Amino acid sequence: MASAQRLRARIREEVKQEIIDRARDQLRESGPGGLSLRRIMRDLEWAPSAIHRYFPTRDDLMTQLIIDGFNAIGDVAEHADAQVARDDYLGRWMAASRAVREWAVNHPHEYALVYGSPVPQYSAPEETVQPATRDKAVFGAILSQANAAGRVHLAPESGATTKAADEDLNRVREAVLPDVPDHIVRAAIVAWAGLYGIVSLEVFGHFNHMIEDRATLFDHAMAMLARGMGLGV
Amino acid sequence: MASAQRLRARIREEVKQEIIDRARDQLRESGPGGLSLRRIMRDLEWAPSAIHRYFPTRDDLMTQLIIDGFNAIGDVAEHADAQVARDDYLGRWMAASRAVREWAVNHPHEYALVYGSPVPQYSAPEETVQPATRDKAVFGAILSQANAAGRVHLAPESGATTKAADEDLNRVREAVLPDVPDHIVRAAIVAWAGLYGIVSLEVFGHFNHMIEDRATLFDHAMAMLARGMGLGV
DNA sequence: TGTACATCAGTGAACGCGCGTTCACTGATGTAC
DNA sequence: TGTACATCAGTGAACGCGCGTTCACTGATGTAC
DSSP, X not given: OHHHHHHHHHHHHHHHHHHHHHXXXXXXXXXGGGOOHHHHHHHHTXXXXXXXXXXXXXXXXXXXXXXXXXXXXXXXXXXXXXXXXTTOHHHHHHHHHHHHHHHHHHSHHHHHHHHSSOOTTOOOOGGGHHHHTHHHHHHHHHHHHHHHTTOBOOOOOOOOOOHHHHHHHHHHHHHHOTTOOHHHHHHHHHHHHHHHHHHHHHHTTTTTTTOXXXXXXXXXXXXXXXXXXXXOO | OHHHHHHHHHHHHHHHHHHHHHHHHHHHHHTGGGOOHHHXXXXXXXXXXXXXXXXXXXHHHHHHHHHHHHHHHHHHHHHHHHTSOTTOHHHHHHHHHHHHHHHHHHSHHHHHHHHSSOOTTOOOOGGGHHHHTHHHHHHHHHHHHHHHTTOBOOOOOOOOOOXXXXXXXXXXXXXXXXXXXXXXXXXXXXXXXHHHHHHHHHHTTTTTTTOSOHHHHHHHHHHHHHHHTTBOO
């Protein structure tokens, strides 16, 4: 009976999700290093060995969590962007970047898993690549569209370049910034690094005892970075 | 005899240093999580328990490594800055930031220890605070001196602020940016986040398969961030 | 100068812990005839 | 409809590992008289 097979498959998925949820709980409590397969099964009141029916090894579970993390960031960025009028490019940048910050602040360990120091002994497989580009794609689309609409005003800067560096820019352009000229691609990378940098500094505790009103600073910073890209001048 | 005491103290320091060196070797190989007191002593061919004569607990050793890491970054930044003519403020910014990047690329795990995701279960004690400000102090001094010399040209931006945010700026100003007006303090934080962000992205592997000529991109990025601070316009 | 004593760095065995993974198994469920 | 068989999720014991820390100890070195 086909429906019996479907039922089995559905239950299998539910159990898998239950394991992932528990893993995420543990991530929240003790970070990537504290993730223990045995503790997950203890939480579920199951035999420790049963987890290998769902995730053959610890790394397979890690991979799933990393993919989920990237997708969660991609989701909030896309959703925030979609709330703003299409031609309000500065507004879209602010909304999407604020959404990323908010998610990171509320999910510090999941953020650390994807954007923090690499997990030792673990090397991310191919399947994480696509989810990892989703957030970048959102920011890239905003700037590309602004550029296409003639709403990016940025004078080309001088500065030495190399063949390899030009190829790098082509690669980035092709991936997330269609039809955007070199100097704006560079500015976009700087803005992305700035966003990522300020979020990491906050989430990883480097603002402690120094900066309390982090949301206000963040808004100012994003506005400056937008100006650096020639957006909303 | 006082000299005997001095000899003992000296040997004690040497052994301590030997332990730290081994710990750093391990850091290099397997990252902060892979640091094992037993393995350190195995490397030294000593009894595992002997380490507690030098570092009462694992966290004490961690603290030492973190302090050393911050000091190493501070050292290279100070040294690079000192090589450049005092009134070449843009050159000093470029030199100091390049030095930080270079150190980070060459010591990825030590960089991760101080600027990556926080080590779980470990909370940094008071004694790490001072070393942690050294790199910031270098960048702060460059910008402060440039500003005092009338070499910073940056129009104040608009944007909402709050009482708490103003206090934050005062705190940062007092710590590392004497006599610098609010909007330039903000720009400095953005530049610092951009530097930190771009270095972390590179060191933590987010440029893999995307950007190969990282030094060239870094130089462009630092020049843009300098412009964002009103330096070298 | 010689002897009794104090200091203290380093030893080695042990404690108690948690980990990921394996493997032969049991027992419920669904399938074929 | 009833019986023999196949599937496969979950079990529970075990393997072999490494960890940080403790504790009573030994033995060399330096100190006091």
